[in-house]
Amino acid sequence: MKLGIISLDRDNIVNDLIKSCNKFEVDYRVINPKNIVAGFNLNFNLKYYRTLLNTFDVFFVRNLGWDSFFRFDVLKYLNKYVPVINPPDSIDIASNKFLTSMYLELKNLPQPKTVVTENITEALHWIETFKDVVIKPIFGCGGEGIIRIKKDMPIITKIQMLNEFQKKYKTFYIQEFIEPVGKYYRDIRVFVIDDEVVSAMYRIGGENWKNNVSQGAKIEKCKITEEIEDLALKAKDAIGLFYAGVDLIESEEGLKILEVNSTPSWRGLSIVSDVNISDKLLEKIIQYIKNKE
Numbered sequence: 001m002k003l004g005i006i007s008l009d010r011d012n013i014v015n016d017l018i019k020s021c022n023k024f025e026v027d028y029r030v031i032n033p034k035n036i037v038a039g040f041n042l043n044f045n046l047k048y049y050r051t052l053l054n055t056f057d058v059f060f061v062r063n064l065g066w067d068s069f070f071r072f073d074v075l076k077y078l079n080k081y082v083p084v085i086n087p088p089d090s091i092d093i094a095s096n097k098f099l100t101s102m103y104l105e106l107k108n109l110p111q112p113k114t115v116v117t118e119n120i121t122e123a124l125h126w127i128e129t130f131k132d133v134v135i136k137p138i139f140g141c142g143g144e145g146i147i148r149i150k151k152d153m154p155i156i157t158k159i160q161m162l163n164e165f166q167k168k169y170k171t172f173y174i175q176e177f178i179e180p181v182g183k184y185y186r187d188i189r190v191f192v193i194d195d196e197v198v199s200a201m202y203r204i205g206g207e208n209w210k211n212n213v214s215q216g217a218k219i220e221k222c223k224i225t226e227e228i229e230d231l232a233l234k235a236k237d238a239i240g241l242f243y244a245g246v247d248l249i250e251s252e253e254g255l256k257i258l259e260v261n262s263t264p265s266w267r268g269l270s271i272v273s274d275v276n277i278s279d280k281l282l283e284k285i286i287q288y289i290k291n292k293e
Contacts (some may be wrong), residue, residue: 001289003028004053004082006075007062012267014062016278024282029056033064033071046078054081057289061086061263066139083292085285086262090240094262097138097173100239107238109231110256112249113176120162123172127151127158132177135162137169141261145169148177181250187258188222188250190232191269191277193243194284197229199266199273221272227255235260242288243281 003026007014014030021028029051037047046053053059059082064071075088086094093099098116105111115126116138127133127149137145147165149158165172180186185205191198200222222228228248235257236244245264248255266277 001026001058001286002056003285004048004056004059005030005062006033006059006064008032008034008065009063011063011265013265013278016266016270017060017062017282020276020278020282023279024286026282026286031059033068033074036071036074038074038077045081046074053078056082058082058285059084060285061091063263083289085242085288086244087240087242091262093239094241094244094260095139097136097259098171100260103238104235104257104260107234109234109238110254112178112251112256112258115174116171117174118166118171120159120166123162123174124155124158126174130174130176132179134175134177135165136173136175138171138173178249178251178256181252186217186250188228188248188255189264189269190222190224190228190246190248191243191264191266191273192232192236192241192246193281194288195233196280196284197224197232198275198280199269199277200224200228200232201269201272203268219268219272231255231257243284 003021005014005017005028007030010030018028031048035048036053039045039047044052059078061075061084072088075084078084079088093103101111101114113130117123128151131151133149135147135149145168147161149161162172186202188200189203190200202220202222203217204220205217231248232246235246239260241260241262245261247258247261249258270277
């Protein structure tokens with residue numbers, strides 16, 4: 001099998017995959033998406049220097065960056081000839097919180113009460129209604145740009161925060177704040193590959209309501225219950241992904257889906273996981289390609 005690993009840089013995840021490729025004797029090449037060339041009415045469709053990309057068996061997308069629509073469009077073109085993991089259309093959905101919520105809603109999957117609007121008056125109304133909200137950029141990861149606004153804040157403070165947010169992000173993705181069920185703020189990251197939940201961890205913010213590892217959250221192994229397994233698989237399938245990092249939060253009504261990540265890191269999860277995640281992922285990809293033959 002010939003695997004192309006598409007990434008702007010060689011981070012820990014790419015290095016993990018390279019180790020797994022060497023272990024399973026998989027031919028691989030790391031491809032910087034900046035150097036892919038697309039051709040039309042020529043003797044090539046897509047190439048990387050002198051290598052024709054349609055000679056690969058499968059591509060794995062790690063990091064395209066956020067500053068180029070062209071790179072993402074190249075994925076769509078590439079997927080016409082060679083399988084891309086994750087599929088470009090599904091990456092598009094997962095990277096957009098509005099579209100993610102829409103597809104979860106269409107499958108009747110539990111998520112926090114959510115409103116999306118560009119209107120500050122509407123935003124203020126839903127802050128009053130929910131009493132405590134988290135407002136997120138539609139595009140973004142790692143907790144960047146997320147703010148929390150409570151009903152009892154002074155109106156001038158709320159308007160100022162909304163104005164500053166809107167100048168940078170345009171659209172308000174407003175979710176009810178889910179109070180922690182236990183003593184500390186925490187959520188659950190579940191790693192799903194194909195039809196299997198392979199690992200899960202708690203991300204514990206402690207007294208910090210942001211549970212992102214990049215924001216300083218601690219990690220702890222999480223037992224995979226039937227509820228976690230069922231919901232994580234359904235969330236992945238709703239978005240149409242081959243593998244995913246599904247973020248869940250505990251509530252008084254049960255688990256709810258916060259996000260579905262299409263290019264998740266497993267750096268933190270690998271510390272507490274009983275499974276070698278990159279090995280498992282590569283095994284699943286190899287089997288997927290064999291089944292397509």
